Amino acid sequence: MRLRLGTAGRRRFWQSSKALLLLPITLIVVITAVDMKAPTSIHLGPALVIAPALTPSFAGPRTTAAVGALATLAQILIAVTHGGIGTSNHVVQIITLAVLSVLVVLYSALRERRQAQLAQVRTVAEAAQHVLMWPLPEQIGPLRIASLYLAAEDEAQIGGDLYAATRCDDAVRVLIGDVRGKGLPAIGEAALLLGAFREGSHRHHGLDDLVTTLEQSVARYTADMEPEEEAGERFATALLVEIPDRDQTTRMTSCGHPPPLLLSPGHVVTMPSLHPSPPLGVQVVPAKVEHTLDVFSFEPGDTLLLYTDGVVEARDTRGRFYPLAERVARWTDDSPEALMHHLRRDLLAHAGGRLGDDAALIALHRAPVDRHRLHGHGRGHGHGRAAVRQDVAGAEGP
The missing domain is CATH 3.60.40.10 (PPM-type phosphatase domain)
Structure with a gap:
């Protein structure tokens, strides 16, 4: 019974994670579309960092890396639309977004590792507690x-x-x-x-x-x-x-x-x-x-x-x-x-x-x-x- 509940729980978590993945992707699409149509004096590209920053709250480092790469590609597309990718302002924005995305991925990897360690400690603690307090x-x-x-x-x-x-x-x-x-x-x-x-x-x-x-x-x-x-x-x-x-x-x-x-x-x-x-x-x-x-x-x-x-x-x-x-x-x-x-x-x-x-x-x-x-x-x-x-x-x- 516990195994079935655990499997069902993981399935529900994965399904909810896929649903939540639509949020950063939608943010990237909306920010990119608005920035491409906005005047050149308005820069919404830096807001793309919100997408990879949100992803670790419900997904692992691989998904976070994919969202970060997608956000960086969106920033490159915005740069091409507004004056070319070689302008200093766009270069700085692209590099900054890429570096921040890498840092978020590293944070996500460390967080996932810590959660795995905590889960193992909890498993050992539960086993010890069951040995002590026999049902x-x-x-x-x-x-x-x-x-x-x-x-x-x-x-x-x-x-x-x-x-x-x-x-x-x-x-x-x-x-x-x-x-x-x-x-x-x-x-x-x-x-x-x-x-x-x-x-x-x-x-x-x-x-x-x-x-x-x-x-x-x-x-x-x-x-x-x-x-x-x-x-x-x-x-x-x-x-x-x-x-x-x-x-x-x-x-x-x-x-x-x-x-x-x-x-x-x-x-x-x-x-x-x-x-x-x-x-x-x-x-x-x-x-x-x-x-x-x-x-x-x-x-x-x-x-x-x-x-x-x-x-x-x-x-x-x-x-x-x-x-x-x-x-x-x-x-x-x-x-x-x-x-x-x-x-x-x-x-x-x-x-x-x-x-x-x-x-x-x-x-x-x-x-x-x-x-x-x-x-x-x-x-x-x-x-x-x-x-x-x-x-x-x-x-x-x-």
């Missing part, structure tokens, strides 16, 4: 997944925000985090966290041990790589969620990261109670930090929405933050893919088309089960949902 599968365990990443830095596909999901025994573990900074400079620390999470998820049975491993990895990185002028300023927030396949009691622990949103059918949005510990890397030599393990009920038919602060801190022209919980209430019954589509369009519209910080979202949807299975566990589900509502009320408080 999430559409289905993992009992969950359907959709994700969205909006990088604040131009030409970047990822930055300081990160996410990953992996299978571990009979559960799915998900990480979403936010490294201090944005864009390409923050990719190194994001890669560190992702690697530590993917490796540690299969070595540790509990989230508390896993988050301790992440803390130690960040501490080693900052000790070895952090510049002295940035001492104590490199840290990362992280939220780890563990979703069992058969148990609806979902566990999570947060290191300074905002809590997820639980979307239930019927435009119901709740926020599970969360007791975050300090962000990763705040302490250069990490002490033993007690990470609270929060639990909530993630029932069939629900969607769990994880996000980074770049989403809720996006501002509109009046400086108002993006009201994520209010907006997603409209789309609680949508699929994860449709939810991401709505959020992308709505978030960019709120921020005026450009975000001030990287933003990432993950939607995890637990597929509904049949009525027979629901009937066998109905009471437990209802109790879990009530507990969630009570936790949310307590978290919001007076």
